[in-house]
Amino acid sequence: MALLEGKVALITGAGRGLGAAYAQLLAAEGAAVVVNDLGRDEGGCYTAESVVAAVRASGGRAVAHTQDISTVEGGQSLLDTALSEFGRADILINNAGILRDKSFLKLGEADWDAVIKVNLKSMYAVTQPVFAWMKENGGGVVVNTASTSGLVGNFGQSNYAAAKCGAWGFSNVLALEGAKAGIRVWTLAPAAVSALTAPLMDEATQAQMAPEHVAQVVLYMVSELSGQRTGHCLFASGQSVRELKLVSAEGVPGGGKNPGFDARSLAAVEAQVYRPEAALTIMDFAK
Ligand SMILES: NC(=O)c1ccc[n+]([C@@H]2O[C@H](COP(=O)([O-])OP(=O)(O)OC[C@H]3O[C@@H](n4cnc5c(N)ncnc54)[C@H](O)[C@@H]3O)[C@@H](O)[C@H]2O)c1
Numbered sequence: 289m290a291l292l293e294g295k296v297a298l299i300t301g302a303g304r305g306l307g308a309a310y311a312q313l314l315a316a317e318g319a320a321v322v323v324n325d326l327g328r329d330e331g332g333c334y335t336a337e338s339v340v341a342a343v344r345a346s347g348g349r350a351v352a353h354t355q356d357i358s359t360v361e362g363g364q365s366l367l368d369t370a371l372s373e374f375g376r377a378d379i380l381i382n383n384a385g386i387l388r389d390k391s392f393l394k395l396g397e398a399d400w401d402a403v404i405k406v407n408l409k410s411m412y413a414v415t416q417p418v419f420a421w422m423k424e425n426g427g428g429v430v431v432n433t434a435s436t437s438g439l440v441g442n443f444g445q446s447n448y449a450a451a452k453c454g455a456w457g458f459s460n461v462l463a464l465e466g467a468k469a470g471i472r473v474w475t476l477a478p479a480a481v482s483a484l485t486a487p488l489m490d491e492a493t494q495a496q497m498a499p500e501h502v503a504q505v506v507l508y509m510v511s512e513l514s515g516q517r518t519g520h521c522l523f524a525s526g527q528s529v530r531e532l533k534l535v536s537a538e539g540v541p542g543g544g545k546n547p548g549f550d551a552r553s554l555a556a557v558e559a560q561v562y563r564p565e566a567a568l569t570i571m572d573f574a575k
Contacts, residue, residue, distance in 0.1 A: 290318035291511040296376040301384025303335025309499035315348030320374040324353040363413030407451035427470025463519035472518035479525035537563045
């Protein structure tokens with residue numbers, strides 16, 4: 289049985305890559321999909337139009353939206369398109385993203401601003417009108433795209449990492465604010481073959497890292513398969529899926545139980561302050 293019959297899904301940056309795979313799978317599961325992307329192919333056609341054509345060719349329902357979702361006008365028009373075409377907005381996947389990699393001292397303001405705008409400000413611009421609609425109409429599910437680059441750090445990506453870790457904080461707050469209204473909010477840290485990485489991978493690795501595997505995790509997140517779960521961050525790559533969460537060390541006691549507390553005494557109890565295991569690095573997610 290189809291998992292998303294009667295639902296309407298809005299997906300940003302869905303003209304190719306992960307977003308296009310989400311659009312195909314969600315449509316195959318019965319959702320009507322608004323495929324957003326401002327990108328064009330080599331022939332000058334909007335990639336969103338091609339994805340819509342492919343969805344329709346498979347018997348699904350989809351419409352293209354080609355505005356810039358990093359602006360408030362673009363975000364509002366994405367919701368307007370969903371409502372005028374399909375009458376609802378049950379699922380939002382904030383997926384659009386760009387990279388402008390530079391080591392920090394070489395990072396200019398334009399590359400900082402562009403990456404923060406598309407990867408993070410877009411979440412404000414798109415989610416606010418959709419969240420308001422969901423609140424008035426019985427709830428919904430939002431998936432915000434983060435990256436292990438932000439969650440653990442990756443050389444040369446201070447702009448992208450700041451935006452992607454920002455997506456995690458954004459989700460944490462929206463999960464709290466949406467709970468009463470039945471709005472579930474997820475963070476997704478995906479890894480998949482992309483236009484950029486495909487030439488560096490052999491065929492077997494490309495198949496293993498296909499965006500379609502991540503799409504299955506997204507389907508789990510946005511459907512009844514995940515029940516009432518909200519506020520979680522899942523890493524998804526190949527067929528591997530795991531939750532990423534913040535953990536705390538035992539720490540030194542506060543609340544007046546530590547009267548001699550100062551910098552010197554802190555140094556003496558360091559073993560309690562830090563967790564013993566090594567921090568995760570980006571390489572832990574390449575396994
Ligand atoms: N591929 C990976 O391994 C990986 C890893 C971690 C995080 N991510 C994140 O997952 C998401 C999808 O990644 P992907 O590899 O499919 O990337 P991709 O570059 O193939 O697709 C991103 C799409 O977003 C679109 N886009 C960019 N700016 C836009 C804007 N202002 N308005 C509308 N559309 C816009 C682009 O045209 C592009 O089609 C991104 O947010 C990316 O940062 C991907």
